[in-house]
Amino acid sequence: MAPILNIDHLSYHYGNNSTPVFADLDLRVEKDEFIAVVGGSGVGKSTLLRCVAGLAKASHGTISLNVEENDTRRSRGIVFQDGRLMPWRRLRSNVAYGLKGLNLTAEEKQARVNDVLKLARLEELADRWPHQLSGGQVQRGGIARALAVKPHLLLMDEPFSAVDAITRQHLQDQLLAIWEKTRKAVMFITHDIEEAVYLADRVVVLSGSPANIVLDQRIELARPRRRGSDALQKLAQDIANTL
Numbered sequence: 354m355a356p357i358l359n360i361d362h363l364s365y366h367y368g369n370n371s372t373p374v375f376a377d378l379d380l381r382v383e384k385d386e387f388i389a390v391v392g393g394s395g396v397g398k399s400t401l402l403r404c405v406a407g408l409a410k411a412s413h414g415t416i417s418l419n420v421e422e423n424d425t426r427r428s429r430g431i432v433f434q435d436g437r438l439m440p441w442r443r444l445r446s447n448v449a450y451g452l453k454g455l456n457l458t459a460e461e462k463q464a465r466v467n468d469v470l471k472l473a474r475l476e477e478l479a480d481r482w483p484h485q486l487s488g489g490q491v492q493r494g495g496i497a498r499a500l501a502v503k504p505h506l507l508l509m510d511e512p513f514s515a516v517d518a519i520t521r522q523h524l525q526d527q528l529l530a531i532w533e534k535t536r537k538a539v540m541f542i543t544h545d546i547e548e549a550v551y552l553a554d555r556v557v558v559l560s561g562s563p564a565n566i567v568l569d570q571r572i573e574l575a576r577p578r579r580r581g582s583d584a585l586q587k588l589a590q591d592i593a594n595t596l
């Protein structure tokens with residue numbers, strides 16, 4: 354099967370900086386595959402994700418998405434670190450916002466919103482304002498909004514880094530449950546290597562200046578995985594040693 358995402362010879366420069374953030378970067382992501390991108394602070398993880406999201410334009414190279422065009426869904430859904438819910442809209446309306454412009458009837462939109470709120474286990478909170486939600490609920494709201502457009506590729510930029518450790522573990526497990534149900538490609542940025550190994554099918558390590566992929570590690574651990582297991586810790590340590 355052809356990869357869903359093909360990144361070829363990608364380079365990105367900010368302004369007139371002489372050194373690109375990354376250069377000549379190649380990456381393939383298969384349909385249904387969950388990949389995590391890790392790397393030190395400032396190495397270029399978010400920039401790469403923003404390029405794939407279409408929010409930043411690469412200086413050189415290409416990004417192609419191998420997806421069926423369809424006006425009832427979008428190719429990509431994006432989840433940011435802070436959830437990015439609009440404070441003047443209730444949760445339901447925030448989730449519905451991304452559906453603007455899609456060729457869906459009002460009933461279909463409503464059904465979509467209900468479905469993703471249910472997936473994110475937020476049905477009961479649908480009429481709350483963002484300030485009435487916990488940090489973890491806001492993040493789940495961000496995930497629901499991204500899923501509402503039925504993306505082929507879900508892009509997540511350190512989505513759990515602003516919540517406490519216990520909430521983070523719950524969110525990781527909820528994300529995996531959603532992924533099992535929806536089976537889409539995920540590109541997940543994190544600086545937490547254990548999180549990457551716990552979640553992903555593949556962990557890609559970005560390093561250097563300009564950055565490039567210094568390790569592309571398949572994670573063969575059976576699911577469900579056990580946090581803190583020797584095998585998981587060892588893989589995480591091996592990956593950390595490449596940084």
Ligand SMILES: Nc1ncnc2c1ncn2[C@@H]1O[C@H](COP(=O)(O)OP(=O)(O)OP(=O)(O)O)[C@@H](O)[C@H]1O
Pocket residue numbers: 367368374392393394395396397398399400401544
């Ligand atoms: N608007 C900008 N103008 C110039 N340089 C920028 C801009 N945004 C980011 N950078 C630089 O580009 C590099 C990559 O930034 P990026 O945010 O992609 O890194 P990151 O790996 O996601 O970091 P972190 O894990 O700390 O979020 C950094 O050195 C950063 O300082």
